[in-house]
Amino acid sequence: MDMNTELRNTCIDTLKHKGPGNACIQCGFRSSIFTKLSDEQFDKLALNKTFANAQKGEIIAKQYSEIKGFIFLRVGLAKLTRLNNDGREQIIGIATPKDFVGLLSIFSSKTYQYNIIAIENSEFCIVDYNLVLELVSTNGDFARTLLEKISQVADLMMETRLELERRQIRGRVAYIICYFANEIYKTTRFDLPVSRREIAELIDMRVENVVRILSEFRRDNIIRIEGTTIEILDQEKLRWIKMHG
Amino acid sequence: MDMNTELRNTCIDTLKHKGPGNACIQCGFRSSIFTKLSDEQFDKLALNKTFANAQKGEIIAKQYSEIKGFIFLRVGLAKLTRLNNDGREQIIGIATPKDFVGLLSIFSSKTYQYNIIAIENSEFCIVDYNLVLELVSTNGDFARTLLEKISQVADLMMETRLELERRQIRGRVAYIICYFANEIYKTTRFDLPVSRREIAELIDMRVENVVRILSEFRRDNIIRIEGTTIEILDQEKLRWIKMHG
């Protein structure tokens, strides 16, 4: 966690510095969607943002609560969830570092459409909502960047849902394991940040079946499980199941 | 179809008129997302748009083909589809009059992410892509309107997918019938514009099961079916199935 604390210090420092153009470079905040802002505009933004962190399991934002600002996830992982009418919790997606969490629906409503809950200890910045709106109105290039970003997020989200929908349980579990390995941790061996129940909620299946498939994968030497750690042993076979399972 | 031809004439007329602020009022084109444009800006847009129509079944835009412009559906209905890796056609959603079809992913890629196919005889306008981009850059208020619109579309799309996902087949079929009745035709008696197969693709089920459930609904006097016409007889029961089925 050396890098994380270093990042935090960097960003907190820049809050005091407020040297034009230097702020928040290392944590990727500026390069995420704010490249088209002038130094003055960006500094104003940087000064009006607040820093916060959340322990694993902590709620960062509640569904239907008023939107206070844009949430930029600096370090950690968070899940987006929503409560169904029938009382079941559904996980929409997972936010990774450098994401603006819930960006997609932020312009359509005064309230968050989803719960945002940390699934790893997380650090994030909250940028004032009205300030961003003002910038959209006054800086067209920034607005265009934002449009592109939102469009990308939407595409990715739909793609994920549609891909999951058409798969059966084996394919879905394989999909999720690959997702964590390739998209998030970029390694074949990682600590699962979510419980079996959460995996089930993420792929719209039942806990028991998720467990069953994981056991099956283990029995077939496709993965190894040690506590919360998962290691992919047979990438080929897993990919095959992901595509055809 | 009197109203439709009237609308078409209206819009085609305005192309010749180009009187500031008067163009395309009746077909809802301007009020959709262009309210924040100056009259000059809007007129330039209106002059650079092309009018087209598509017969039922005709392809308006192909997945992965280059984006020529923003497609504004004036009259008719269109489905958004995509081809899965396994060769199955999946229907993402249905576009209704006054929709900018595929707006959601239009800023993220140079190519259309979905097929757009007319499921009723349709009329649409295509607005030049680069012109809109230019307007985004130069008119911040317009950009903001666009952001709100995209955000709404994204929310609605996700909502629909998530709602469908968690239902079983009876609930899904009921959901779709209600959707056509309430959202599209706004009457309890209407002509289904889609085949049984298309309903199946829309709700991610098999044709046979869709047919079975429709027959079941008919047997239980929930709906009446005459050819392609569907009439809802027991709205209460249908709504109940939609919610709890």
Next chain:
DNA sequence: CGCGGCTTTGATGTTCATCAAGTAAAGTGG
């Protein structure tokens, strides 16, 4: 007429949710 596409119904097997029960791990209060 005959062909292909769409629709419909029945029979059958697979997949998955549910129920049940038990183990392990982790927190809680005395």
Next chain:
DNA sequence: CCACTTTACTTGATGAACATCAAAGCCGCG
């Protein structure tokens, strides 16, 4: 520190929901 509760994980058995296969009727069209 230990009994006690709670929560997560795991496996098996059973039934419900759905896909698949098969077959037949219908309709439009060349």
